[in-house]
Amino acid sequence: MNGIANFFKESYIELVSKVTWPSWKELQSSSILVLVGTIIIASVVFIMDYVFGINSATSLWRGFLGWIYEII
Numbered sequence: 001m002n003g004i005a006n007f008f009k010e011s012y013i014e015l016v017s018k019v020t021w022p023s024w025k026e027l028q029s030s031s032i033l034v035l036v037g038t039i040i041i042a043s044v045v046f047i048m049d050y051v052f053g054i055n056s057a058t059s060l061w062r063g064f065l066g067w068i069y070e071i072i
Helices: 002-017 024-052 063-071
Strands: none
């Protein structure tokens, strides 16, 4: 039981004194970077799904290729 208490005590000391936490400005810039990256990746996936998405004929979401196959 002493080992578990020692682990939590050392973990707390390390988190308080040895870890370098980001400043508020660094945290905001990193969050904006993650948000922009997420929007870009989601847009690329949306475009790929729209272009190559071929679903059933009754679906509203057929994609561009589904629309071409409907014409042919």
